[in-house]
Amino acid sequence: MSNATLVRHAQxxxxxxxxxxxHQRALQLSAVVTAIAGVTATALALVTIGLGA
Known part of the structure; x- marks a missing residue:
């Protein structure tokens, strides 16, 4: 990395x-929402399979 880039980065x-x-907070929120949706979908699938058995 050149010196000019380092100076620009510091300023x-x-x-x-x-x-x-x-942006980081939005990414974290998105990850949490995705995880909750995944867990919900898995639980729903298990309940559906359980009721169908």
Whole structure:
């Protein structure tokens, strides 16, 4: 990495940090929602199989 890139990276605007933090939070929320949906679908499938047996 060149020296200019290092300097530019160190001088990032605080708003960029806020935006990245929001992005990370959105990704985490998306992962949680996906996990809940997966567990719900699995439980529903097990109940359906159980009722069908």
């Amino acid at each position: 990032r605007h605080p708003f960029t940090e806020v935006r990245e933090a929001r």
